[in-house]
Amino acid sequence: MQIKWAPSVKRSGFTIVELLIVIVVIGILAAITIVSFNGVSSRARVAAVQSDLESGAKTLEAAKFDPAANEQYPADVTTAGLRASSGTTFQYSSSNAGAGSSYCLTATNAALTYFISSLNTKPQVGTCVMNLFPNGSFETDAAGWGQLAAVLSVTNGWASSGSNSLQVKPNSVGAAYSLANTNASYMVPGKTYTLSATINIPVAQTGTLDALARRMSFSYTSGGSTRSVTSAAGATTGVSRISLTVTLPSDATGMSWSIYNGATSSAANVMYIDNVMATEGTTLYTYGDGSLPGWSWNGTAFSSQSMGPAL
Numbered sequence: 001m002q003i004k005w006a007p008s009v010k011r012s013g014f015t016i017v018e019l020l021i022v023i024v025v026i027g028i029l030a031a032i033t034i035v036s037f038n039g040v041s042s043r044a045r046v047a048a049v050q051s052d053l054e055s056g057a058k059t060l061e062a063a064k065f066d067p068a069a070n071e072q073y074p075a076d077v078t079t080a081g082l083r084a085s086s087g088t089t090f091q092y093s094s095s096n097a098g099a100g101s102s103y104c105l106t107a108t109n110a111a112l113t114y115f116i117s118s119l120n121t122k123p124q125v126g127t128c129v130m131n132l133f134p135n136g137s138f139e140t141d142a143a144g145w146g147q148l149a150a151v152l153s154v155t156n157g158w159a160s161s162g163s164n165s166l167q168v169k170p171n172s173v174g175a176a177y178s179l180a181n182t183n184a185s186y187m188v189p190g191k192t193y194t195l196s197a198t199i200n201i202p203v204a205q206t207g208t209l210d211a212l213a214r215r216m217s218f219s220y221t222s223g224g225s226t227r228s229v230t231s232a233a234g235a236t237t238g239v240s241r242i243s244l245t246v247t248l249p250s251d252a253t254g255m256s257w258s259i260y261n262g263a264t265s266s267a268a269n270v271m272y273i274d275n276v277m278a279t280e281g282t283t284l285y286t287y288g289d290g291s292l293p294g295w296s297w298n299g300t301a302f303s304s305q306s307m308g309p310a311l
Contacts, residue, residue: 045087046114049107050123052084053116056105060118064101072096073103073118075188093130093280095186095298095305102298104128104307117307119296126294126309129285132186132193136276136289137162139302150178150261158272160198160239161287165274168261177210180273181258184218186305187278189252194279196243197259198287199234200272205263213262214271216242221254241275245282286311 059082063074073094074080084090084107091106106115106128115128135144138154139162145152149172159165170178187193195218205213214234220227234240248255263269275287288311290297295308 042112045109045112048085049088049109049112049114052088052090052107053105053114053123056080056082056084056090056107057116057121060103060105072101075191091127091281093128095130095132102130102305102307104130115309119298119307124294124309128307129279129288129310130305130307131287131289132278132280132305133276134186134299134304135302136197136287137274137291137302138164138166139291141303142166143303145180145182148177148179148181150180152180155272158200158202158274160200160274162274162291165200165272168259168271168273170261170263170265170269173207173265178261178263178269179212179258180261181256184255184257184278187248187255189248190250191280192245192247192282194243194245194282194284195257196241196275196277196284196287197273198239198241198275199259200239200274201235201237202270202272203268204237205261205269206266207264207269210260210262212260214240214242214260215262216244216257216259218244218246218255218257220246220248220252220256222249222252226254243284245284 060073060080063069063080064071073096075094077090077092082090082092088107088109094103102118104115104117106113113127114123114125116123117128142152142154145166149170151169151171153167154164155167156164166180168178168180195216197216199214201214212230216231218229229244229246231242231244234242259273261271277287279285288295288308290301290306292308292311295306298305
């Protein structure tokens with residue numbers, strides 16, 4: 001019997017190597033597509049944020065020059081009528097005291113944060129911060145500061161930034177109430193502010209100390225009564241930063257704040273103050289003024305309010 005072999009049937013298909021190549025190519029194309037999409041999406045968000053800021057700046061300038069505004073920027077976002085595009089939020093602060101009217105406007109969308117201000121009129125990366133305190137580094141003088149049971153002097157013996165600081169030396173052995181104080185006419189009732197300063201206690205204080213030694217205290221009048229908010233005490237010796245946050249009631253008047261040495265008279269009981277800062281809101285920002293990179297003065301250097309990116 002003769003056996004006939006049937007012809008073999010050739011089957012077509014992909015080898016494992018070919019399948020792997022196809023998968024890799026698809027993965028590469030997908031990655032390129034995703035990166036391209038993310039890039040387009042990111043550029044769109046940047047464009048939207050910058051457009052919101054430029055539009056907001058025009059709105060604020062128009063509001064300032066409204067005859068009823070008396071050349072002052074609006075107090076808040078609602079008053080200003082600022083509107084952001086979907087996904088974007090505004091953070092706004094303004095000041096109508098000191099050298100003139102000024103504002104900071106920050107826009108945030110996802111991880112993007114840009115700002116524009118009355119001094120920086122093009123959108124820039126970062127959060128805009130306004131230091132409302134006009135003389136926080138004592139580079140030229142101690143204008144605006146008063147004292148009780150103490151002698152104030154500008155000195156280059158120590159500085160947290162720049163070259164000088166304010167020295168507070170008690171001059172009374174009978175009162176442990178030595179302090180430096182200043183008014184806060186730039187603060188607006190109904191708003192929240194954060195105040196801060198860097199202090200240096202070169203050697204441990206001796207003698208009787210006041211309960212407010214190495215602290216900051218903010219006072220105002222509301223409802224016919226004087227009220228105050230006090231910070232925690234600074235370090236017993238060395239450099240430390242003291243701060244407090246206060247929300248002013250709508251009827252607040254007579255705002256002022258003090259930084260206490262709190263010791264009785266002694267050659268050793270000196271305290272240095274530098275980097276005084278007042279900002280709107282609850283965030284404690286790193287100190288900034290018009291002498292630092294990216295910052296600008298709103299008037300005369302070292303004696304006016306200033307603004308710039310968060311440092």
